Amino acid sequence: MHARIHIEQGDITLQQVDAIVNAANSSLLGGGGVDGAIHRAAGPELLEACREIGGCPTGEARITYGYNLAATYVIHTVGPIWGGGDQGEDALLASAYRNSLELARDHEAASVAFPAISTGAYGFPLERATRIAIAETLAFLDDNALPETVTFVCFDEATREVYESVLGDLSA
Numbered sequence: 001m002h003a004r005i006h007i008e009q010g011d012i013t014l015q016q017v018d019a020i021v022n023a024a025n026s027s028l029l030g031g032g033g034v035d036g037a038i039h040r041a042a043g044p045e046l047l048e049a050c051r052e053i054g055g056c057p058t059g060e061a062r063i064t065y066g067y068n069l070a071a072t073y074v075i076h077t078v079g080p081i082w083g084g085g086d087q088g089e090d091a092l093l094a095s096a097y098r099n100s101l102e103l104a105r106d107h108e109a110a111s112v113a114f115p116a117i118s119t120g121a122y123g124f125p126l127e128r129a130t131r132i133a134i135a136e137t138l139a140f141l142d143d144n145a146l147p148e149t150v151t152f153v154c155f156d157e158a159t160r161e162v163y164e165s166v167l168g169d170l171s172a
């Protein structure tokens, strides 16, 4: 497999890492899914920090502290809404991962955890999204010493199985 990539099943808000990534929307003002869970666990200061940032375009990322979370930082990124695949979704999802990893590196985060961005409410097909997530991360780790490790936190077993199979393919 790959020494710097881990796959786990569980709740990303419980991760003991330097930075967790949030699958946000472009308002950065919270929502459902993993975004709602992160805001609930971090507390109201997170929403205040996001309000000051004032939003984030699709494919980009912004960083705040993690407040009540174990993680020092939350990196908020906005994945694309799936619209059939011919609206730049692949490139936008890749850039959400790349920009998140760049922010982690620039803040000297040694450990980062990602959810399966865009694959819930935003409807991106899971295996296609997973290939992009892992390929982009492998390429970034090849070129950068930080982050040292990336954990993909899968909320359910079906997602974890897809991640394990794609990582097996791509790091073979």
Ligand code: AR6
Binding pocket: 010, 011, 012, 013, 023, 024, 025, 030, 031, 032, 033, 034, 035, 036, 037, 079, 115, 116, 117, 118, 119, 120, 121, 122, 123, 153, 154, 155, 156, 159
């Ligand atoms: N830990 C880890 N993964 C989780 C958790 C959790 N606590 N909760 C959900 N997931 P989604 P998106 C998984 O819908 O598709 C929000 O309302 C979930 O099972 O959270 O990028 C935002 O505000 C799925 O595998 O994010 C946006 O409006 C993955 O996280 C919109 O949803 C992503 O699902 C973003 O949609």
